Amino acid sequence: MSDTGIGARMVRKEDHRFITGKGRYTDDINLQGQTYAHFVRSPHAHAKIKKIDVKKAEKAPGVHAVLTGDDVAADGIGGLICGWMIHSKDGTPMKAGGHPVLAQGKVRYVGDHVAVVVADTLAQAQAAAELVNVSYEELKSVVETGKAQKRGAPRIHDVAPGNRIYDWAIGDEAATNKAFEAAAHVTQLDITNNRLVPNPMEPRVALGSYDTGEDHFTLYTTSQNPHVARLVISAFIGVAPEHKLRVVAPDVGGGFGSKIFIYAEEVVCLWASKRIGGRPVKWTSDRSEAFLCDAHGRDHVTHAELALDVKGKILGLRVKTVANLGAYMSTFSSSVPTYLYATLLSGQYNIANIYAEVDAVYTNTAPVDAYRGAGRPEATYVVERLVETAAREMEIDPAELRRRNFVTEFPHQTPVIMCYDAGDYNASLKAAMKMADYKSFSVRRAATEAKGKLRGIGFSNYIEACGIAPSAAVGSLGAGVGLWESAEVRVNPVGTVEVLTGSHSHGQGHETTFAQLVSDRLGIDADQVAIVHGDTDKVQFGMGTYGSRSGAVGMTAISKALDKIEAKATKVAAHVMEASEKDVEFKNGTFSVKGTDKKMAFGEVALQAYVAHKFDSNEVEPGLKEGAFHDPSNFTFPAGCHICEVEVDPETGVTEIANWVAVDDFGTVINPMIVEGQVHGGIAQGVGQALTEGCVYDPDSGQLVTGSFMDYCMPRADDLPSFDLGFTKTECPSNPLGLKGCGEAGAIAAPAALINAITDAIGVKDVPMPATPQAVWNAIQSNAAKQAAE
Numbered sequence: 001m002s003d004t005g006i007g008a009r010m011v012r013k014e015d016h017r018f019i020t021g022k023g024r025y026t027d028d029i030n031l032q033g034q035t036y037a038h039f040v041r042s043p044h045a046h047a048k049i050k051k052i053d054v055k056k057a058e059k060a061p062g063v064h065a066v067l068t069g070d071d072v073a074a075d076g077i078g079g080l081i082c083g084w085m086i087h088s089k090d091g092t093p094m095k096a097g098g099h100p101v102l103a104q105g106k107v108r109y110v111g112d113h114v115a116v117v118v119a120d121t122l123a124q125a126q127a128a129a130e131l132v133n134v135s136y137e138e139l140k141s142v143v144e145t146g147k148a149q150k151r152g153a154p155r156i157h158d159v160a161p162g163n164r165i166y167d168w169a170i171g172d173e174a175a176t177n178k179a180f181e182a183a184a185h186v187t188q189l190d191i192t193n194n195r196l197v198p199n200p201m202e203p204r205v206a207l208g209s210y211d212t213g214e215d216h217f218t219l220y221t222t223s224q225n226p227h228v229a230r231l232v233i234s235a236f237i238g239v240a241p242e243h244k245l246r247v248v249a250p251d252v253g254g255g256f257g258s259k260i261f262i263y264a265e266e267v268v269c270l271w272a273s274k275r276i277g278g279r280p281v282k283w284t285s286d287r288s289e290a291f292l293c294d295a296h297g298r299d300h301v302t303h304a305e306l307a308l309d310v311k312g313k314i315l316g317l318r319v320k321t322v323a324n325l326g327a328y329m330s331t332f333s334s335s336v337p338t339y340l341y342a343t344l345l346s347g348q349y350n351i352a353n354i355y356a357e358v359d360a361v362y363t364n365t366a367p368v369d370a371y372r373g374a375g376r377p378e379a380t381y382v383v384e385r386l387v388e389t390a391a392r393e394m395e396i397d398p399a400e401l402r403r404r405n406f407v408t409e410f411p412h413q414t415p416v417i418m419c420y421d422a423g424d425y426n427a428s429l430k431a432a433m434k435m436a437d438y439k440s441f442s443v444r445r446a447a448t449e450a451k452g453k454l455r456g457i458g459f460s461n462y463i464e465a466c467g468i469a470p471s472a473a474v475g476s477l478g479a480g481v482g483l484w485e486s487a488e489v490r491v492n493p494v495g496t497v498e499v500l501t502g503s504h505s506h507g508q509g510h511e512t513t514f515a516q517l518v519s520d521r522l523g524i525d526a527d528q529v530a531i532v533h534g535d536t537d538k539v540q541f542g543m544g545t546y547g548s549r550s551g552a553v554g555m556t557a558i559s560k561a562l563d564k565i566e567a568k569a570t571k572v573a574a575h576v577m578e579a580s581e582k583d584v585e586f587k588n589g590t591f592s593v594k595g596t597d598k599k600m601a602f603g604e605v606a607l608q609a610y611v612a613h614k615f616d617s618n619e620v621e622p623g624l625k626e627g628a629f630h631d632p633s634n635f636t637f638p639a640g641c642h643i644c645e646v647e648v649d650p651e652t653g654v655t656e657i658a659n660w661v662a663v664d665d666f667g668t669v670i671n672p673m674i675v676e677g678q679v680h681g682g683i684a685q686g687v688g689q690a691l692t693e694g695c696v697y698d699p700d701s702g703q704l705v706t707g708s709f710m711d712y713c714m715p716r717a718d719d720l721p722s723f724d725l726g727f728t729k730t731e732c733p734s735n736p737l738g739l740k741g742c743g744e745a746g747a748i749a750a751p752a753a754l755i756n757a758i759t760d761a762i763g764v765k766d767v768p769m770p771a772t773p774q775a776v777w778n779a780i781q782s783n784a785a786k787q788a789a790e
Contacts (some may be wrong), residue, residue, distance in 0.1 A: 502542010
């Protein structure tokens with residue numbers, strides 16, 4: 001292993017510019033003649049728009065335009081789309097209500113886009129927005145997931161009676177019911193997976209510019225997938241033909257899924273730039289707008305049942321979930337509670353019979369879409385809460401119950417589509433138990449009780465599906481696009497390398513890990529490698545970054561391009577050294593001829609490829625540049641075991657995490673330091689969901705109650721312990737690097753581990769997330785009252 005190759009703990013190359021304030025984010029970009037956009041947003045959760053009077057606003061100082069949904073319609077600008085078709089059990093397509101970029105006739109959640117003011121300065125745009133007079137007829141609203149389909153609930157979209165978008169199912173219902181009939185024990189849980197606000201460090205920004213001379217648009221934006229943004233904005237929304245639109249996503253300060261999607265503000269800034277004669281239009285979200293309008297995550301209400309035989313063998317699983325998708329369908333929202341959720345309900349376990357039903361519903365809330373893990377955290381929470389609860393009810397050690405049910409032979413076909421290709425779940429469990437000193441837990445529990453507190457331990461054995469591929473498979477399930485990835489490798493005459501990738505980095509460290517792959521393959525230092533991404537004019541079409549796919553899919557595309565580079569460079573080296581191609585070997589950055597002392601460094605061969613004096617250009621083309629696309633043959637399946645210990649103060653309900661062990665199987669690890677950082681961050685987000693974070697709407701008014709950090713509690717440093725991390729390894733067989741993906745694992749595993757630990761500590765079946773001190777204290781008191789009554 002070299003200092004900069006695969007497996008090296010190399011310091012991130014990109015961090016120098018970030019920590020010295022030299023990063024270039026979208027809000028850092030300012031164009032000549034730039035104007036500023038400010039949106040008039042709905043103060044109501046549900047209302048008809050009777051009239052919009054913009055006359056005073058149009059006359060305000062510095063104002064160039066005040067635009068409404070009528071202007072959008074007049075210019076033929078289409079609405080936002082959902083790119084994944086889901087069909088209900090009866091075969092009917094999902095009920096997708098229209099989503100105009102500026103409201104037309106009706107608003108459906110607090111923060112909905114009503115109008116936009118474009119002015120010379122942001123202050124002028126904000127002042128003029130106050131002059132826009134909107135007359136509303138307020139309507140009844142519904143914001144609670146469990147009440148969206150109740151009789152008397154207001155219909156949010158005419159196309160969706162009962163607010164049902166689809167009622168979808170997977171698995172064999174009859175066989176599962178039969179398994180339950182044969183069960184010796186059935187565990188039941190009612191689970192709420194709480195709504196979350198993504199809150200990346202950098203809010204969303206859009207800067208749209210129209211060139212009147214070239215009839216060409218440019219959009220600078222905070223996107224995780226700029227090519228998909230260009231495709232949707234051109235082909236479906238109709239702002240401009242694809243070749244007339246450039247999308248640039250420069251440095252992006254975190255996304256967690258929320259920057260995958262196409263938002264109204266991006267479209268409006270582009271369109272408005274043309275409306276005002278080519279002046280650039282910039283919009284920068286403030287944190288309040290982010291709370292109101294960024295796509296939220298999670299928000300499931302689930303009833304789940306687990307059937308087991310007398311020895312604790314799992315016979316079947318039944319799940320009924322209602323998934324809240326908000327007021328409008330977002331870009332990939334339909335797939336999250338279906339194919340990204342229910343297909344993982346087998347967990348790490350050999351469960352022969354699974355049946356899951358999912359109702360997706362509209363409510364008068366912000367749209368809900370993928371958030372770190374996207375369906376996989378929700379699935380793991382259901383499965384791991386059930387397994388832990390079943391172990392307690394059957395008085396079986398929770399680790400032993402898991403062992404009895406692990407998948408042990410691969411490949412393993414689950415009853416819910418997925419085919420697990422490789423893994424050793426018992427190895428992760430065994431390693432985690434050793435690191436956590438599980439056998440001594442009773443001693444630690446006694447010591448905690450002696451201090452007047454309660455101690456609990458919780459397991460979470462997660463599995464996830466990463467890569468979101470292959471294209472033919474996801475296409476058959478309703479995806480509107482392929483999910484391959486592209487790469488181009490350009491070797492310069494001096495031997496330095498530029499990699500153009502369709503993946504996008506927004507905190508993952510691609511400029512380092514991708515360079516490490518090149519370093520390892522070509523035998524050059526990683527500092528000689530530049531990674532280019534995020535600009536549709538520079539990089540060929542690519543699918544972007546989400547679903548922990550950049551390693552397994554994006555890096556495999558790079559690896560395939562490097563195969564071609566090596567093959568061509570070998571041809572060049574053979575000609576220059578006057579040897580047979582089959583006698584030329586390449587190792588550690590040097591080409592050599594077997595049985596001789598002839599050798600050339602990689603950089604020397606690169607130069608000869610461009611000089612082109614030593615070979616016939618009819619046989620070997622000059623230059624050294626190759627491209628590749630990679631469409632994987634299967635998902636990848638990272639898995640692992642997290643064990644959490646907590647101390648709970650019964651007098652206050654305050655929970656303190658005493659210890660956290662995470663043992664993950666990510667296959668090949670390119671840079672252990674970066675992977676550890678990804679796990680740390682994922683656990684922090686999972687802890688946030690389990691302990692502190694919860695997005696709340698007022699059920700009567702539909703107003704967002706948790707609309708700032710004063711009300712929405714993010715996890716802080718003192719909420720988190722020092723994590724003890726370990727790794728096991730089974731290589732993924734579906735890509736040549738053996739990679740599985742690591743970016744979402746912590747967020748997937750953590751909530752179940754923490755809630756299992758809290759419920760173990762206080763002796764109750766369930767505590768709703770977030771398990772705030774009040775929620776935990778209430779659970780303790782309710783349990784005490786129940787025991788007293790018995």
